[in-house]
Every structure is written in C-alpha cells, then in structure tokens.
Amino acid sequence: MTKIGVVILNYIEYGITIDCINSFCRQTDDNINVKIIVVDNSSPNESFDVLQNEFKDNLNISVVKTPKNLGFANGNNYGYNVLKEYMDPDFVIFSNSDIILPENGLYKWILQCKNDYNFGVLGPSIYSINGDFYQNPIRSLTTNKKDIEHMIFDLYKSLFKIRIKILFRKKGKRNHIEKWSNTDYGKFHDDLTLHGAFQIMSKEYFNKYKEAYDTGTFLYMEEDILRLRCIKSNLRMIYSPDFIVHHLQSFSTNSNSLNNNKSAYFRVKNMLNSMKRYKDLLEGE
Template identity: 35%
Template sequence: MKVMSRKNVAIVVLHYITINDTIECVQSIFQLSQDEINLQIVIVDNASPDSSGKQLLQYFKDKENVKVLLSEENLGFSKGNNIGFNYAKKYLDPDFILLVNNDIVIEQNNFLMHLIEIYQKDRFDIAGPQIISTVNGRNQNPTPKLFFKVQDVKRMQLKFKIWYILSFMNIDLWLKNILNKNDKEVEEVTEYKDFQLHGACLIFSKDYVEKYDGLNDETFMYMEEFILKYIAERDSLIMSYLNDITIFHKEDSSTNAYLKNNLSKRRFFYKHSIHSSQVLIDLMRKSE
C-alpha cells in the first residue's frame, strides 16, 4: 500500500460582515479528517464596516492554525482573496490553496483526503468540487463556457449597460424577463469538457501556486470565473471538475447583508459586471 506523504493545505476564507457564516464555515473545516495533512486556515477580512474582522481575530486567537488578516479597505473578490493566497504562498509552503466563500459549509469528512487522492491519480492546475445550493438544492458546478470570442463578451457587456440604465427607471427586470423567454434553457453540464468553475470554491495545485499570485486582480466583483477560464485556456492549464467532493453554498450572504435592497443589489451587479467584462475583453484582445 502506497503511503501518502504529508501535504500542506491552506484554505483562504474571504470574510465580509456575516461573521456567523464565517465561523460556521471555519468550524466545518475543523471537523474534516486531517490525517497526513497540515491544514492552515487564512481568514481575510475585507474591511467589514461592522468590525467583525476584529471580532474574528479575537474569536480565533487561540487557534494556531488560523490566521486572521485585516484589510484596511474593501478590495473586492479577487484582490481580497489574493491577500490570503499570497500570505499562504509566502509563509505556508502549500501543496494546495483553496479559495472559499465564507458562506460555504463542508460536511464531507474525507473532503481534503479525497482531494489529494484524486490529484495523485489525475493532476490539475485548477479544480472545483460539487457545489450544492442550500437555496434550491441544485449543483452549481460546473457551468458551461459562454464566451468563445471577444464579440460574445461585448454582447453581454451591452446587456449589462442596458440593464444598468433601465434600473434607474426600475424596468430592468421587465426587459430581462422578456429576453429570458427567448433564451434556451442552459442544460446541466454532464460531459465536463467545455466548462468553467464556480467561484465559491476554487482549488489550486502547487503548480498553479508557483506560477501565479492568485486571481486576476483587475476586477472588483463578478465574472472572475470567466476570466479564470480564459487564462486557463490561454496558458494551457488543466481545469478539472471533481464530482466526488462536495460543499454546500448559502449563496450571496455577504452581498445580501451589504445590499439589503434588491434594486441596489441589481445595480451593483450591473455596474461591476460592466467593468469586469471590459477586463476580459482587454485580456482577449491582447492575445489576438
């Protein structure tokens, strides 16, 4: 029987406002089997305005394998995650770095051990687990690749711009409903060939960690998965969907806590999606 060498696993939890979610997330990680695993958890507080980052610092002060980092400003999804990613890369010598939302829970006891077993049989640069929504019970991972050329992204960006303008008249949902009636329902991905991964849990192997300093940091929020997919294809990285490991996702808890009004939430989404789509357009044009 082959003995598995001890692996260093760093899990980065991006925190914003919803402290109970973060504590539940970290506690679920504590419960995982850690045989032959050196587990380190890095919590990044994205300048939560309610001082919950400092509360987490106090809450986990006696946990040697938990590091709480406090950002002085809200850097958004990618840059916030990159704080934890680069801390782990510099100080923890990780074989794997996992970037997880604070509103996920892991109940599968052998999650980490099985992840390592899968990797030893079928290496990857980037991977994602099965992600089950606690809202509707559906698997959110993976999703089909939507953008194959610059024009695809530009069409989507135009929609974001139109919806953003219409949101000031509060008729954006009306138009979206009309457009959605004409769109074919996206079929669940079953072949896992041309797909991208959901951002609630991204797994990076040592090969990726050695080459990159995290995610593309030009966005604030949204479309990170599209950009990561493009970079993976551009740089010939192996992206894998791991159906045998599972997490549960509460969906947008931090955004909902920050933007309690649905209209404000939609407008926030449109605004940042316009910018993020431009980042992707610029990346794609550089390779033309």
Template identity: 30%
Template sequence: MKFCFIILHYKNFKDTLECINSIKSKLLTKDYNIIIVDNGSLDETTKKLRELEKIKKEIDIIFLDKNLGFAKGNNIGCKYAIDKYFPEILIVINNDTLIIQEDFLEKIEKKYLETEFDILGPYIEGKDKKPQNPYLNVIYGKKQIIKNLLKVKIYLLLELLNFNILRKILKKFKNKKEEYNYLIEKKGIALMGAALVFSRKYYKKYKDIFYNKTFMYCEEDILFYRIKKDNLISIYDPTIRIFHKEESTTNKLSKSSKEQRIFKLRNQYKSLKIYFNLFKEENNG
C-alpha cells in the first residue's frame, strides 16, 4: 500500500525537520513519500528548506508565495501527492507532530482493509500527556453555528476592549465535559485536524480534501459536516498513535499572547461565517 505524508510548514524549521526525521527514523517500511508545503514563510526557514531539497531528493517540497492558511495549503500538498503518486492513503499531519510507532503505517493499512474507512483519526497525545482525539467540541447544525458566532463575537469585543477578565469569568460557567473513554474505537465521529488519514476512496469523491474557503479554524467542523452529509466512514482508532507538540504555527503568526487571542478569535469568526453560509446554501437556508 502506498502512503503520502503531507506536512504544512510555516516559519518553524526545527519542528518540520523533527517531524520528517521521526517519519524516516521510526517507520519500518519505506513505502511512502513526504510532501512539505512551505506556506509562504518567505524567511530563513524557506532558505533552509531549499537547502534540504537539494540534499533529500526523496522529499518533495512545494514553495508558496503567500500563507494560504490550513485548508488551502494542505489541499495544494494533497493534490500534488495525488497527481504524482496516486497513493492509497494520504496522511495529513501538523509539522509539530512526531511519529512514535514503528508499525504506524501497517496499523493504518490493517484498519483500512478491515473497514474501508474514508477518514481515520489516530490517538493524538499532547505535551500534557492528555489525548486530543476525537474532536468532542464539534459544531454541527445551524443553531450551534449561530450560537458560536455570537460567543466568538462577544469574546473578541471583550478582548479588544481589554475586558478579557470578563471572558475568563464567563468561561467558568461553561458546561463540564463528560467523561470520555479515549481507549475505545469509535465510528462516525469528528476528528482533530492535527493528524488526519484519508483513503483514496475519500479523495476520489471530492475536488479538495478540505473545504477550500477557510484560512484557519472550523476545518474539523466542516469535515464532520461532510461526513454526516455524505455518509462517510470516519473512524477513531486509539491503537494508532502520534505525538503533538501543539500551537507552533499560531505562535509564529502573532507575537504577544493578546495578539494570539485576537488572531484566533478573528479567524474563528471568519471561518464560522463561511461554515454558516455553506450550511445555509446546502440545506436551502
């Protein structure tokens, strides 16, 4: 079975290199290709990637002139992989993830042969040792989208007015999360975007792997909407594992913690509006 890794890079060569090295040093099989998408870094890390390209001929690197965001950047990498290699499996992972299992690909292949999944999500271990998959806070349905649009708009206003202390107070009144067993396989579930596995069966159905209009945020929600709408097979498999260092790209996009919060809220709001319009168009308002 042929695999392609798609890794989106933005101004963090250390993480990207560690991610590549974890693939090359950990995996037993060599039946894969690595595609790096430099998402408009245009800095020293771009130069380092060009140097890497000369040395590592087995790694394909795509250089973009500007940052197109998560969905578009990954879509370009996936299209390149499909056109050049036509793999059975696309593995889209953040550059701040690490492969930690020697039989990572064998486990994916076995699971596909058992289930013929469209999308698979592994157990994602965070730096706090806590699991990040499945995506339990998925936004689905018109009412939930509107509710979250209003919430994000209020949070953004509080942040801009330097009333973010009120936001912290409001957060205390959030519903407590129910206990969840992360060690049980689940089907028909929303999955985290830090590590997603797509079968050929999935990508032959769609022009783009991800909905192509968002910049950052809501990708998992829109993907779940696609899963529900088109009756796709999505599986969370806790026996397949990956490690996630988290938030590297957001930190590079904005310097201060306040800037990071504002950047995040603004892009969440934009993506929620895009999601709302998609939901409205495809469900006749």
C-alpha cells in the first residue's frame, strides 16, 4: 500500500486551516495510507487548541505545535520529522493552510506522475481565487552570481528606505497579491520553479536530503532553493497541470500606514536573508 504524508502549516487562521484539512479528508483511495500532520507554528491565539479539539477523533490526523514560530521552511521540516514517527512515506505533500482541493483524484494523479516522470518534486496547477490567475509554475530566479549580488544590494537599499519611512511615519503601501503574465500554466514543464503553496516530494528526494527544505531561511525563496537542490542532485522538478488546487490568498484591508511599513520591512529583511542564503548555496557552501 502506498504511504502518503501531508504536512499543513497553520498560523493564526485556524478557520481556513480546518477547511483545508477537510478538503484533504474528502480525497478517497482505498489503496492509499494517508497521515496528515497539522503544524501550528506557535500561533499567538487559540489555534492549537481549536485544531486539536476539531480533529481529536480522527486517527489519521495529528495536530502539533512548534515551540516558537519557525517560519515556512523549518515549520514544514518540523512537520516532516513528526510524520516520520508514524510512517516511512513514499510521498509527502506540503500544503499551505489556505489551499482547497476542489475535486477528488489527488493521489491517483500523484501516482500517475510518478509512473510517467519519476519526479523528485511535483507541483499541480494552482489557481489564486482572490488574485484570479494561475500561480504555477513561477518565474525561475537567475543562477548568475553577479545578478544575485545586484539583487542583494537593491534589497539593502529598499530596507534603508523603509526604515526611514518608519522613522518619519510616512505612508506605506498596502500588501497585495503579486501577479504576473503566466503563459505556462496549461503546459507540462520540467525546467521551471514550482510555487511553494503546494508541493509533493518523493522518496527519491528524501534519499538525497534529510530535510524537506533548506534550514537557512525563515521566509521567502524556499522554491528557488528547492529548484537549486533538484538541479544539483539531478532530481526532476515536474509541473503537471492535470490536477488543480485553489489558493485562497487574502490580505487585511484595515491595516494602517505604519503597520504597512513594518510589514514591508519584515518582508524585505527576510527576502534579503534568503537571497544571501541562495547566494551561499550557489557558491557551493
């Protein structure tokens, strides 16, 4: 029997997470053994207690809580390590908590893709409900070291400008859903980067890497580093549009200018740290 693990990372928004988990529970296949690990990433609210109580009678679901907010990569790694206590999975699905599976057939699709393409990492079509566009695959980051150095310099400049805005309480921009012209979503690809909202890793991937994601980031660029891993290890990163998931992305509309600037500072600071990590990996750290 094929063993498939699912890791879902929750932070604060437990209502959306419950909907996500229930959409996984509607996936049925008698030949698949599924274990779902829900990781509450040390939410500063009642998330852990609510989720634990909601699924306490379902033996296929375990809810755990990290000792502190570990970020995206290490939060998912935490869930993967818990999963290994229950099974030696053939595949592991890493899903954002705001993902909804609108149809059955997920596991059949995974097995078919494995048979056809022998992937290391697999990604489906991801449709952003609020952004109204297809997010997968994403634009691949350059591997040119000089270009990366220029990007790092630009991020330092952005960080300085945001600090000035915070200091003088200048108006900041609201968060928004980034959109791009995606002409690749309807085609099969094995040479592009996969969006991090929903990724499937095979046993072949974990034969090469102990952890799902590089431990050197808190947030951002996990997809780019994952692609770099696959390139270096000759693992196939496959995009197949034959299965679709819905991404519910949303942002607060009542944030003030100061909070917008602080949020921007947080994003750019973490992007900078991740970009420096990416550069280190390019240089063969």
